[in-house]
Amino acid sequence: MYEGAVKQKRKFPQKVMDWLGVCSKGVSPLIIFEDGWVDHARYIREVLPIALEYGDQVFGDQRTFQQDGTKPHIHHLTQQWRRDNFPVFIDKDHWPPKSPDFNPLDYSILDEFAPVIYCDKVKCKKTLIEEPKRSVKKIRPEVVFESCTSWTK
Template identity: 65%
Template structure:
């Protein structure tokens, strides 16, 4: 498993979570502090944290941690649980990420991790910016579609 955050200014450092199933405690300990540090460095205290509906994200202790640590946070009760059309990673960044990986170099878990770390640095800034820029339009289109999937 890997964790990655995205915003209009770029992508967070990649977090490799390779030793066990990801549950809320590991997510709180290893993923969320990276998001907090990165976003505070980039935006100061003027930003909103959004995550998808994965179980570690919606767990009560995760929600409490986010409310207590982020300057603003869209909690699970105010976010569509099936929101790939509103998650930059789902509709744009993961695709870009897998295209910059040199799959010929991946021969083992160790080489996969090396390639993931290299590839995240090569995600095109324009792709990140455009995916974030389209967010408001996507939100509007979903609102007019009863928050069903976009086609």
Template identity: 65%
Template sequence: MLAKRGTCGPDARRVRLPIYVDPNDPDCGPDPDGSCRLNDNNIEVLPVALEYGNNTLGEHWIFQQDGAKPHAHHLTQKWCRDNFPSFTDKNHWPSNSPDLNPLDYCIWDEFAQCVNWKKVTSKATLIDELKCAVKKIRQDVVLQSCSAWTVRLHRVLKNDGRYLKK
């Protein structure tokens, strides 16, 4: 997730960028610590997120991923610490709620519409299309998801923390 630092409320900018990892990839098997071993394909999408964040949010933003094993891998965590302006590591991720996850309530739909599914014929073309689609996500959709987040947070609080009904 990308989050504008030093902001809150409707002006906070948050967007989560999807990152594709093939769980059947033989190079993405378990490490001795039980986490997912990474290959070059798994780490090469992070620079795309870095570029997007810098171009969209400027110099002051925070990157965060979800709890997928490749995201929690020590090499991924190190790359993120070393490269992003600010990074929420795996030990400080907030609780998971689809009602408060911009990917779930906003970005995934936009992202899926940006993919040219007719071009996807292999793993390689899927990865290429996903990289292109991330760059096509409209900034107004990203900003709308940010504004919606605060409203959704208040709705969750009024609902005693229970899931929201659409």
């Protein structure tokens, strides 16, 4: 059974986590966590600096950073790190959860990304890591732009 890009073949499958940012100019570098889940400390250490650097390169100070309400995102140390480093961000108390209008990556971009992941090619952890790297390159720029444009309305 397929649901998005999830296909379970055995009782205890290998797992990786991915992080991808999106903006009206494209997608950020894909971050793959090969060895497990991400807590707030790892998110601060491994994701936020890349998001900050990407935003600086693409927009300078003319951007607003937002994310969803997962635990690493709403942790008070994560919130403080963003206050200290991002020019503008939407904090956890001002973001409506699970809204397709406000989370373009979770809805429009995932709908674009998931179908181009070939789950049948994933036979081991190596291909589980390689397949998202290949597939992220197939996200069409016009879909990214349109989803971000609808967000700003």
